[in-house]
Structures are given as structure tokens and as C-alpha cells.
Amino acid sequence: MTSHFEIYENDAREQVALRRGFYWIAALLGWIWLFAKGLWVEGIVMVMLNALGLLLLYLGQAGWGLGAVFQVGLGLGIGFAGRRLAQLSLEHRGYYYRCTIEARDGAGAIAKLAAVGGNPLPEWRARRMFVVPDVVPRSVRGLAAVMLLTLKAAFRFRLVVVLLVLLLAVVILLPVVIKHDGSAQGFTQILITYTLTSITSLLGFATLWLACGTLARDVEDATMQVVCTKPIPRWQIWLGKWAGIMVLNGAFLAITGTALFLLLNWKASGLSPAQQQVLRNEVLVARGTLKETPPDYEADVEKLYQERLSQNASSITDAKDRKFLRDQILEGLKTGDQYIPPGQYRIWRIRFGPLAGLMKDKPLQLRVKYYSQDSPGSSTPHRFEWNVGSETRKPKTFVNSFGPESPTTFNIGTNLLADDGVLSVLVFNLNERPVLFPPEDGLEVLYPAGFFGPNFARGFVIIACWLALLAAIGLFAASKLQFSVAAFVSMGILIVGLSSGTLKQVVEQKGIVGIDHNTGQVSAETFINRTAVAFYGGVQKLLDLITGYDPVDALSTGRMITWGRLVQALLLVVGVAGGGFASLGIWIFTRRELAAPI
Amino acid sequence: MDPNAPHAAPTTSSEVVIRSVGLTKVFKDFWGRPKARAVNNVDFEVRRGEVFGLLGPNGSGKSTTIKMILGLLYPTKGAISVFGESPRDVRTKARIGYLPEESYLYRFLNPGETLDFFGNLFQLDARERQRRSEQLIEMVGLNQARTRTVGEFSKGMQRRIGLAQALINDPDLIILDEPTAGLDPIGCHEIKQLILTLARRGKTVILSSHLLADVEDVCDRVVIYYGGRIQAQGTLKELLAEPDEVQITAPNLPRETLDQVLKILRKEGGDRVRLDTPTRNLESYFLGVVERARAAAETSGATSGHQVAEFIAGQAEASSSQPERVLDRLARPTAPTAAPVEVQQPAAPVDQARLESLSRKTEPTAPAAPAAPEASKPVDLSMANDKLSGLLGKKA
Numbered sequence: 001m002t003s004h005f006e007i008y009e010n011d012a013r014e015q016v017a018l019r020r021g022f023y024w025i026a027a028l029l030g031w032i033w034l035f036a037k038g039l040w041v042e043g044i045v046m047v048m049l050n051a052l053g054l055l056l057l058y059l060g061q062a063g064w065g066l067g068a069v070f071q072v073g074l075g076l077g078i079g080f081a082g083r084r085l086a087q088l089s090l091e092h093r094g095y096y097y098r099c100t101i102e103a104r105d106g107a108g109a110i111a112k113l114a115a116v117g118g119n120p121l122p123e124w125r126a127r128r129m130f131v132v133p134d135v136v137p138r139s140v141r142g143l144a145a146v147m148l149l150t151l152k153a154a155f156r157f158r159l160v161v162v163l164l165v166l167l168l169a170v171v172i173l174l175p176v177v178i179k180h181d182g183s184a185q186g187f188t189q190i191l192i193t194y195t196l197t198s199i200t201s202l203l204g205f206a207t208l209w210l211a212c213g214t215l216a217r218d219v220e221d222a223t224m225q226v227v228c229t230k231p232i233p234r235w236q237i238w239l240g241k242w243a244g245i246m247v248l249n250g251a252f253l254a255i256t257g258t259a260l261f262l263l264l265n266w267k268a269s270g271l272s273p274a275q276q277q278v279l280r281n282e283v284l285v286a287r288g289t290l291k292e293t294p295p296d297y298e299a300d301v302e303k304l305y306q307e308r309l310s311q312n313a314s315s316i317t318d319a320k321d322r323k324f325l326r327d328q329i330l331e332g333l334k335t336g337d338q339y340i341p342p343g344q345y346r347i348w349r350i351r352f353g354p355l356a357g358l359m360k361d362k363p364l365q366l367r368v369k370y371y372s373q374d375s376p377g378s379s380t381p382h383r384f385e386w387n388v389g390s391e392t393r394k395p396k397t398f399v400n401s402f403g404p405e406s407p408t409t410f411n412i413g414t415n416l417l418a419d420d421g422v423l424s425v426l427v428f429n430l431n432e433r434p435v436l437f438p439p440e441d442g443l444e445v446l447y448p449a450g451f452f453g454p455n456f457a458r459g460f461v462i463i464a465c466w467l468a469l470l471a472a473i474g475l476f477a478a479s480k481l482q483f484s485v486a487a488f489v490s491m492g493i494l495i496v497g498l499s500s501g502t503l504k505q506v507v508e509q510k511g512i513v514g515i516d517h518n519t520g521q522v523s524a525e526t527f528i529n530r531t532a533v534a535f536y537g538g539v540q541k542l543l544d545l546i547t548g549y550d551p552v553d554a555l556s557t558g559r560m561i562t563w564g565r566l567v568q569a570l571l572l573v574v575g576v577a578g579g580g581f582a583s584l585g586i587w588i589f590t591r592r593e594l595a596a597p598i
Numbered sequence: 599m600d601p602n603a604p605h606a607a608p609t610t611s612s613e614v615v616i617r618s619v620g621l622t623k624v625f626k627d628f629w630g631r632p633k634a635r636a637v638n639n640v641d642f643e644v645r646r647g648e649v650f651g652l653l654g655p656n657g658s659g660k661s662t663t664i665k666m667i668l669g670l671l672y673p674t675k676g677a678i679s680v681f682g683e684s685p686r687d688v689r690t691k692a693r694i695g696y697l698p699e700e701s702y703l704y705r706f707l708n709p710g711e712t713l714d715f716f717g718n719l720f721q722l723d724a725r726e727r728q729r730r731s732e733q734l735i736e737m738v739g740l741n742q743a744r745t746r747t748v749g750e751f752s753k754g755m756q757r758r759i760g761l762a763q764a765l766i767n768d769p770d771l772i773i774l775d776e777p778t779a780g781l782d783p784i785g786c787h788e789i790k791q792l793i794l795t796l797a798r799r800g801k802t803v804i805l806s807s808h809l810l811a812d813v814e815d816v817c818d819r820v821v822i823y824y825g826g827r828i829q830a831q832g833t834l835k836e837l838l839a840e841p842d843e844v845q846i847t848a849p850n851l852p853r854e855t856l857d858q859v860l861k862i863l864r865k866e867g868g869d870r871v872r873l874d875t876p877t878r879n880l881e882s883y884f885l886g887v888v889e890r891a892r893a894a895a896e897t898s899g900a901t902s903g904h905q906v907a908e909f910i911a912g913q914a915e916a917s918s919s920q921p922e923r924v925l926d927r928l929a930r931p932t933a934p935t936a937a938p939v940e941v942q943q944p945a946a947p948v949d950q951a952r953l954e955s956l957s958r959k960t961e962p963t964a965p966a967a968p969a970a971p972e973a974s975k976p977v978d979l980s981m982a983n984d985k986l987s988g989l990l991g992k993k994a
Binding site for chain 2: 011091092094096097127129131132133134138139141142144145148149152153156157221222223225226227228229230231232233593594595596597
């Protein structure tokens with residue numbers, strides 16, 4: 001029986017014959033065969049696949065039968081890819097293809113070639129190559145090619161390896177180097193807050209750098225000139241680069257996310273049983289939050305306004321003064337709702353609505369934050385008496401004490417809702433000074449809404465949304481500028497994004513010029529101040545939209561990242577903000593004279 | 599829109615491929631103030647099937663003109679059209695192949711990956727990309743450098759892969775900017791053969807070169823730039839002819855016969871009549887030496903030579919030459935789907951005789967034969983086009 005053998009030859013005229021067909025030895029030995037052939041990267045990938053498969057089988061508590069099927073599947077895959085892998089091995093060692101000859105064995109094929117003087121017959125020259133079929137539509141094939149090119153560049157310039165090592169070092173080494181205090185909070189602080197913040201920062205800067213470099217450098221070294229003489233619209237080049245960066249980020253997030261998730265579960269077993277319980281209840285969960293429906297102050301404001309107006313009709317004539325009076329009344333009412341004098345109480349009524357039916361036997365928690373009249377920064381605990389439950393039944397009562405200014409979470413028990421699905425929370429101020437519960441996060445009820453795993457994954461998708469925006473910013477800057485300038489500009493945009501406190505201050509003090517240090521506000525409305533407030537206010541609103549979806553905070557406090565929130569993040573962060581930068585960047589890049597002197 | 603869908607297929611060599619009218623390019627500084635007038639009010643036309651040369655010293659405006667043809671720079675004034683469309687039109691670009699003056703290719707890709715990438719930009723199918731890549735790599739002699747990346751290549755090898763990418767789409771218009779820079783004499787010879795072959799297939803070639811001998815060997819018409827303006831324009835025959843002199847070439851004659859002829863000629867021409875022995879040019883001699891050495895021993899260097907000639911030398915069906923056999927073999931897998939393109943002989947035919955003389959193996963002392971009248975032979979180019987169209991899957 002004969003087979004087809006591909007003859008390879010090197011510069012020293014050494015010849016090797018490769019048989020076409022299934023490679024049993026590769027199928028049986030797997031990564032060992034790959035290492036023996038010098039295919040280190042392929043071998044490492046194979047080892048990782050084996051390990052990942054076994055791990056997933058272990059975690060999923062699958063039987064050995066399924067494990068065996070997985071291993072056989074991998075073996076078959078490598079057996080069918082054996083010839084191509086052997087070709088790669090030879091090509092790496094300096095061999096090149098000569099011809100394909102039908103013979104009984106390899107030696108016979110080489111002998112046949114020698115018999116014709118080493119010059120292959122024309123019918124032997126054809127080379128049958130494995131062709132990866134096109135999986136993308138013809139119209140976006142250019143975009144996919146640019147995406148793949150971006151990925152290859154990242155691999156070949158060692159960016160992927162370096163970044164992966166750094167990321168895994170952050171995930172694995174940070175918890176080892178920084179010891180937590182044994183509490184669930186300390187554990188969470190290090191494993192989730194620090195680690196996720198580090199991953200996000202590292203990937204964020206890498207994304208900006210890569211986005212600026214991949215486009216600006218192509219223009220600078222003129223490779224883009226050759227690409228742009230081909231029939232690919234420039235928007236496809238731009239989006240192809242963006243897609244390549246995002247595929248890379250997706251892979252990084254998947255790897256680091258999986259590593260962090262496994263590490264969380266593994267390291268949690270080192271905590272005391274009590275702290276493990278806290279961790280399971282408060283962090284490694286997905287808790288939904290409910291707040292009191294904000295009261296409508298309009299009617300009360302109008303009533304009080306009319307009363308004051310009738311009392312001081314002669315002195316309040318200016319429209320500006322009337323508006324000021326109305327604002328002051330509204331602020332007074334709001335403050336009154338937040339403010340609890342000593343010995344007084346306040347009631348929150350939280351409506352569960354359709355969720356009420358799902359809350360049977362589910363543990364509820366309160367997350368509260370207050371401010372006291374003690375000196376700022378003081379952490380002296382204050383005592384409170386809590387009465388939670390239905391207003392028609394006997395409430396559950398307890399007393400606790402905790403410090404001001406930072407959120408505190410505590411359990412309140414199960415089955416506390418009234419028949420109409422309302423949970424009433426009454427708090428007595430047992431202190432000698434008044435306290436204030438801010439309306440935005442003074443009191444929230446936390447309830448179990450899902451599992452930690454999917455919540456964790458959604459959190460990573462939101463991080464990916466941020467990275468998508470950063471990639472768009474980097475590419476936008478590189479659409480017109482040189483690499484160094486583009487990197488500077490995009491970093492500048494990022495720093496402005498991170499300095500939202502300054503923006504907020506400018507808006508609050510209503511300008512930037514002529515600040516009255518007694519009132520903390522500008523003394524006169526000028527054109528510059530109006531322009532500054534309009535600009536800074538707009539930027540701040542945009543930034544609030546983008547940074548309003550902080551997955552690190554949500555995950556470290558075990559709060560639910562809902563699908564709705566995820567879709568909102570996709571629409572606003574990627575669609576609106578990213579799309580804005582992308583549109584502008586593509587518009588600039590499409591009009592750019594690529595061969596113009598820089 | 600299918601970027602590969604060609605415009606109405608050209609049929610005659612009178613069709614204008616590129617038309618430049620009052621083309622002007624002024625480079626400006628950051629503030630928009632004029633800095634340099636690189637091209638100044640240039641008018642020219644390039645017709646289908648022509649090999650058109652752009653000559654001029656450094657900074658004369660050749661590259662700027664090429665980049666405006668490619669849509670990489672935009673005219674400040676005037677207009678330029680390629681196949682009747684704007685150079686920025688994506689469909690127009692589907693018909694153009696461009697070899698830049700330097701290797702502007704991705705240094706981290708190997709030759710196969712480079713050609714696959716550019717093939718994707720032309721929306722070629724996977725199998726077709728693979729087929730063309732294989733043939734082009736073999737053609738440019740990089741078969742033994744498949745696993746090396748472009749960044750590891752010598753300048754000459756980079757020119758070769760650059761040329762391959764310029765041909766991946768079987769372009770109708772090929773723009774070659776200094777195509778022989780960095781190539782050895784064999785490579786230069788192959789490039790010139792390629793240019794002539796492409797021209798015979800009805801392709802239009804624009805060649806920018808500092809090497810005047812290269813331009814003289816292959817170009818039908820040239821423009822000479824200086825200071826951004828065209829200083830001279832026309833066919834080589836028009837530009838180089840010296841109408842007040844004639845040249846007579848004869849076999850080696852006895853001294854007495856020569857004396858008699860000289861005597862007669864000097865009666866009319868006086869001291870301006872000269873007698874000398876024609877010599878081959880150095881390139882022709884070099885190629886002969888290498889060819890003999892190749893026949894004697896193999897080399898481990900870059901394999902160039904015959905592969906380029908085989909692939910590009912599309913000839914008549916009746917020819918039994920090796921190039922034709924290769925063409926035949928390459929054309930076999932794909933049935934021709936496109937109608938053959940009718941090609942007329944260009945007004946100024948390719949100087950076939952000169953090209954033949956470059957590669958002819960004759961003794962250096964032998965007198966050169968008169969130019970063979972091959973250019974006037976009826977050549978069945980439609981057959982060759984048919985085959986190459988089939989090979990490259992080109993739709994007419």
C-alpha cells in the first residue's frame with residue numbers, strides 16, 4: 001500500500017519525508033510529541049488545554065467518562081493536525097518543501113526523487129496545504145485581517161507575554177505579598193478591590209499605549225501607505241485595530257478573571273468559619289439593593305413658598321430672589337428628612353413590589369452610612385436602635401453602634417416584609433448629637449438576587465467596556481498625531497477623566513475666576529465663568545455616565561450588577577462615549593493624507 | 599459595494615488609465631502657509647498597456663505624483679483620475695498594485711502571512727489566497743525563507759516580497775517605485791522581464807527609477823521631471839533619436855572590405871564616420887556567466903532566476919518555451935471564467951530585441967545581431983491572457 005510523502009530539504013541537502021494522513025503517535029503522546037518536535041508554543045498550549053479541561057471537569061464534578069472523552073477529543077485533534085505540525089517543526093529547523101511523491105514509505109519517496117536527479121517532476125511539485133476556511137463575510141474580510149494583524153503584532157512583539165506575566169503576578173502575588181487581617185473585609189479589600197483595581201489600571205494603560213502605537217506607528221513607518229492602496233475602506237482599518245485590541249483585552253480579562261475567581265474560592269477556605277460566613281453572605285453573593293422612593297417635595301415647597309412670600313411680599317420682588325427662596329425651601333425640606341436630632345427617630349419605607357414574593361426565608365441586610373457633628377474624620381461609633389419589619393406587626397428591635405462616614409452592613413433577619421411588600425425601618429438616634437443620613441446612600445436594603453459567579457463575569461464585562469472606550473480614545477488620538485503626541489493626548493484625556501473632583505468643584509463654585517473665599521463661590525458671573533461651568537459641567541456629566549458603573553465597588557460589596565446595568569454600560573460607555581471618539585477618529589483618519597510629511 | 603468589482607473592462611490600448619490635468623501639490627506648514635511646491639501644473643496621460651517611466655532627480659516630484667495617483671496625497675489644484683475615477687475610490691484600488699520605494703511591510707510577518715494579509719484586503723477566498731501566495735513566493739525566490747519574518751530579510755529579499763504583494767491581485771495598473779533598488783543583476787533582469795510580460799498582457803506599468811538604463815530597457819514613454827514640472831515627455835524613440843546620424847551593423851568583415859566601405863562613407867560624411875566593434879553591456883555578460891555557473895552547481899543563496907521568468911513570461915500557446923509550460927501548469931486548476939481581454943499592440947511596441955539581447959548567450963567578441971523583428975510578429979496574446987486570467991481568477 002502506498003501513501004503520499006512530502007519531501008522537505010534543508011540547505012545541507014538533507015531530506016525528510018512526511019507522510020500525509022493521521023498521525024497516531026501525535027494523537028497518543030500529545031504534548032510530549034510536540035515538545036519532542038521542538039514546537040514549544042504548541043506544546044505549552046496543549047498542556048494548558050489538558051489542565052484546563054481537567055480543572056473544568058473537576059469543578060463541574062463530571063465523571064471520569066467525560067474526562068476520557070475530552071482527552072480522546074484532544075488526541076484526535078492533534079492527530080489530524082499532525083502533518084501540519086510536523087511541517088511547522090521542519091520549517092522552524094530550516095527545511096523547505098520540495099515535492100510530494102507517492103511511495104510505500106519515506107525512504108522510497110526520497111529514493112524516487114534521487115532517481116530523477118533530485119529535480120522533482122512537474123506533477124510532484126503541487127503542494128496540498130491546510131487552508132483555514134474563511135469564517136467572516138467577504139465585505140468585512142479586510143477588517144478581520146487587520147484585527148488578526150493587530151493580534152499578531154501584540155504576540156510577536158512580546159506584549160502579550162509581558163502583560164500576561166504582569167497580570168498574573170498581580171493576581172497571584174498581591175494577595176501573597178500583602179497580608180490581610182483575617183477578616184472578611186480585609187480579605188475582600190486585597191483580593192477584590194486591590195487586585196481588580198490593579199488589573200484595570202494595568203490593562204487601561206496598556207490599552208492606551210497599544211491603541212496609540214498600532215495606528216500611529218503604522219502611519220509613521222509608512223506601512224499604512226501600502227495598506228491604504230488596497231481596496232479596504234479606512235473605517236475598516238480603524239475598527240479592525242480597535243477590534244484586535246478588544247479581543248486581546250477580552251482574553252486578558254478572561255484569564256485574569258478565571259485566575260482571580262479560583263483564587264478567591266481557594267483562599268476563602270483560610271478564613272475562620274465566622275468570617276467565611278460573613279464572606280459568603282456579604283461578598284461572594286450578588287445582592288440587589290432597594291432604597292426608599294424619593295419623596296416628592298414639590299407640593300410642600302409650593303406651600304411653604306407661598307407662605308413666605310405672603311409674609312415678605314414687599315422684600316422679595318426680584319425673580320432671582322424668588323428662585324433663591326424656592327431653592328432654600330427645597331434644601332431645608334431635604335435636610336429635614338436626612339437629619340435626626342438626639343432622641344428622635346426617622347422611618348424609611350422600602351417597597352419591594354413584585355420582588356416581595358421572592359423574599360420568603362431570604363436574609364435581608366441593611367447598608368447604612370451617616371454623618372455626625374463630631375469633628376470631620378472622627379470614627380467614634382454612635383448608637384442606634386433599629387425597629388425593622390411591618391408597621392402593623394411587632395417589629396424586630398435591636399441596638400448597635402458603628403462609626404460614621406463609611407458604609408456599614410448588618411443582617412436584619414428574614415420574613416420581615418408587610419403583606420403589601422413594604423419593609424419599614426425606624427431608627428432612633430441614641431446619641432447626644434444629631435446625625436445625618438444622606439439621601440443617596442444613607443440607607444439601603446440588600447437582598448439575595450443571584451450568584452457571585454455570573455455577577456463577577458458581568459463586572460468583568462463592564463471593565464471591558466471601559467477598556468473599549470480607552471482603546472477608542474487611543475486610536476482617536478493616533479488618527480492624526482504621531483505616537484508620542486497621541487500617547488500624551490490620550491493620557492491627558494484619561495487624567496481629566498480621573499480628576500472629576502476638580503470638575504465638580506468648578507461647577508459647584510460656579511466658575512474659575514474671582515472666587516470669594518468666604519462663600520466658596522465666584523463673586524461675579526462672567527463670560528469665562530459661564531463658559532467654564534458649561535464646559536466642565538458637560539464633561540463631568542459625561543464622566544459620571546462612564547464612571548457611574550464601577551464594578552470594583554459592586555463586586556467588593558457583593559452587590560448585584562444587573563443585566564440592565566450592563567446593557568446601560570454597553571450603550572453609554574461603548575456606544576455613546578466610545579462611539580463618539582470612534583466616529584471622530586474615523587472621520588479624521590479617512591481624510592488624512594497618509595504620505596504627507598509629518 | 600464589492601470593491602473587487604471592476605469598472606468596465608478596458609479593451610484597447612487607447613484607453614486612458616491615468617489622466618492628470620493641471621496637477622499641483624503644495625505642501626504647507628502647521629499654520630497652512632505654503633512650504634514647498636512639489637508638483638506644479640503637470641499634465642500627462644497614461645494609456646492601457648504602456649510602460650510609462652517617471653524620471654527626474656531627487657525631490658523633482660516623482661514620488662509625490664505617484665502618491666497622488668495612489669490617493670495617499672490629495673492635489674492642491676488640478677485633477678487626477680485613475681480608470682476614470684478618483685484615486686480614493688475603493689473599487690479603483692482593487693485594480694492597482696503598488697511597490698513602494700522601500701519595504702513598507704509588516705516586519706513581524708513571514709512571506710506567507712504577508713501575502714495572506716494583503717490577499718484578504720482584496721477579499722480573495724482562502725484557497726485562492728493560498729494558491730497565489732504559493733506561486734508568488736516561488737516566483738520571487740523566497741521559498742527557502744518562508745519561516746523568516748520580513749524584518750530578518752535583506753533589502754533585496756524585502757524588494758522581492760514587496761513585489762509579490764503588489765501582484766497578489768493580478769492588477770491592471772502596476773506602480774513600481776524604484777523596483778530594482780537593492781536587487782542583484784539577476785533580480786533586476788527578472789523585474790524587467792516581469793514588466794515587459796505584464797505590458798504584453800495589457801497591463802499598465804508606471805515605473806519610477808533613478809537607473810536610466812532600466813527605464814530605457816523597458817519604458818515606452820517617459821516624462822522627465824525637474825522642480826515639480828515636466829521638462830520633457832514622449833516615447834523613448836522620440837526623445838533619444840538623433841536624426842542627423844545613422845548606424846550600420848554588419849557581421850565581422852575582412853579589413854579590406856571595411857576600408858572600402860569607410861572610404862565610400864567618408865566621401866559623404868567626412869570625419870564623423872566612425873568604425874568600432876559593438877560590445878555587450880555588463881548586465882548581459884554577467885547574466886551569461888551566472889547562467890553557466892548555475893548549470894554547473896547549485897547555490898544555497900536566494901533562489902531567484904528561473905522562477906520569476908517562468909511565472910511571468912506568458913507567451914503564445916504555440917510556444918514550447920519553459921515559461922509557457924509553467925503557465926499552462928498554473929492555469930490548469932481553474933477553468934477560465936473571464937472572457938479574454940483583447941489586447942492591441944501598443945503604438946510604441948516593447949523593445950523586445952533589446953531585452954533579448956540582454957540575456958542572449960553569445961561570445962563577447964561576436965558582433966551583435968540586428969534587432970530581431972519579433973515585436974512585429976503576430977503573437978496570440980489573448981491566449982496568454984486567457985490562461986493567466988484563469989490562473990488568477992480575474993473577472994473580465
